[in-house]
Amino acid sequence: MTTSLKEKIIQEAARLGIDKIGFTTAEPFLELKEPIERQRAAGQNSGFEHQNIDERIYLEKTFENPQSIISIALAYPTKIHQEIPKDGKRGQFSRASWGTDYHFILRDKMQQLIQFIQEVAAAEGIENHWRLAPQVDTGELVDVAVAQRAGLGFVGRNGLLITEEFGSWVYLGEIVTNINFEPDAPGVFGCGECTRCIKACPTQAILPEGGLNAQVCLAYQTQTKGMMPEKFRKKISNVIYGCDICQLVCPYNQGKDFHFHEEMEPQVDEVAPLLQPMLTMTNAEFKKNFAHLAGSWRGKKPLQRNAIIALANLHDRSALEELYKVLANDVRPVLRGTAAWAIGQLIRKKSEERETALVYLQAALEVESDDEALAEINQAIEKIK
Numbered sequence: 001m002t003t004s005l006k007e008k009i010i011q012e013a014a015r016l017g018i019d020k021i022g023f024t025t026a027e028p029f030l031e032l033k034e035p036i037e038r039q040r041a042a043g044q045n046s047g048f049e050h051q052n053i054d055e056r057i058y059l060e061k062t063f064e065n066p067q068s069i070i071s072i073a074l075a076y077p078t079k080i081h082q083e084i085p086k087d088g089k090r091g092q093f094s095r096a097s098w099g100t101d102y103h104f105i106l107r108d109k110m111q112q113l114i115q116f117i118q119e120v121a122a123a124e125g126i127e128n129h130w131r132l133a134p135q136v137d138t139g140e141l142v143d144v145a146v147a148q149r150a151g152l153g154f155v156g157r158n159g160l161l162i163t164e165e166f167g168s169w170v171y172l173g174e175i176v177t178n179i180n181f182e183p184d185a186p187g188v189f190g191c192g193e194c195t196r197c198i199k200a201c202p203t204q205a206i207l208p209e210g211g212l213n214a215q216v217c218l219a220y221q222t223q224t225k226g227m228m229p230e231k232f233r234k235k236i237s238n239v240i241y242g243c244d245i246c247q248l249v250c251p252y253n254q255g256k257d258f259h260f261h262e263e264m265e266p267q268v269d270e271v272a273p274l275l276q277p278m279l280t281m282t283n284a285e286f287k288k289n290f291a292h293l294a295g296s297w298r299g300k301k302p303l304q305r306n307a308i309i310a311l312a313n314l315h316d317r318s319a320l321e322e323l324y325k326v327l328a329n330d331v332r333p334v335l336r337g338t339a340a341w342a343i344g345q346l347i348r349k350k351s352e353e354r355e356t357a358l359v360y361l362q363a364a365l366e367v368e369s370d371d372e373a374l375a376e377i378n379q380a381i382e383k384i385k
Helices: 002-016 030-041 053-057 102-124 143-149 196-200 230-236 276-280 283-290 300-313 317-329 333-346 353-367 371-384
Strands: 020-025 068-075 132-135 170-177 239-241
Touching (some): 002 102, 030 053, 068 102, 102 170, 276 300, 276 317, 300 317, 317 333, 317 353, 333 353, 333 371
Antiparallel strands (some): 020 068
8 A cells, every 4th residue: 555655646746846756764864973973073063953963863853653754856947047137246146045945845845745645544544644744954854865865866075965867956855754655775876086076165165074064165154144254255256145166066967957946936136136235225125035035044134244245256346335334334243344344355555445445444443342343444444554
């Protein structure tokens, strides 16, 4: 009966637009314990992960009598098919943040699949026996480990799941259940001797011995809320959320661009927004323009801080007036300090703007009370002088 049910689920998943599906056991993920503990001890966690290590490894810690896990993947686009206007300097959101927040899309797909399974259970007269619990990457499980064991693909050197059909351009979700399914064959490591992602990473976040130092990953740095360490600022270029570098260089990803799901389609002004207007956008504007993106989850401030950095990296001296306003008027020290840094980057020592910049920086220095912002202002003054 379970084999028949498995086939029904696979067929329904295809009808629902789920691009890949696999099944695995609920056995503990013992192979993850040592790497997770080593990463934590080394201070290489992002802090965004589920913090209870045992719950990430043993399903019975969070689900009564687990028997199987259903793993799903949805392929997302990698190219914008709209023309990007040349009307000003623009930022970039990483591809995993294009379209509607993938957490909502995955949960909706999994909920529809669960409803189908429950309908099958009702027809069998056992609706009270089958239990199913969905989760995305905000849950306890390590979704790439689940997906690899369920046969969707393999975990590459960069820590991402790589599928044969779609490369690593996939969102992952899983459903834990007390139904006993026949497991699929796990994925087999396929990177061989290739180390392109390791070599391409600007911060050496991908470790040669395996694993990721999340603290120096640019994707993590764009999501922090404090002052971004100076050593990372120029490395993010004009990206205001995430990082795609390790995926862009991966051989498995070349030529991959799938547009299967309308809700994932990128809109230019959302995923490549004009940077200067972001500096003064209101909460209402943020909610209207960005709240539905996965890249908005940390709020407005990190995106505005990153937009300031991007303007400096793009050498946009037309942004100086807006940066002076941020320096003088913004209530958030992180933005004031970042604006001071950007001003220091944009002013040429012999330019006509030099004296104006020094006036604004000196005025800011006299009233600033935040130590980090003060350090940035002083550094900008010294650089311009």
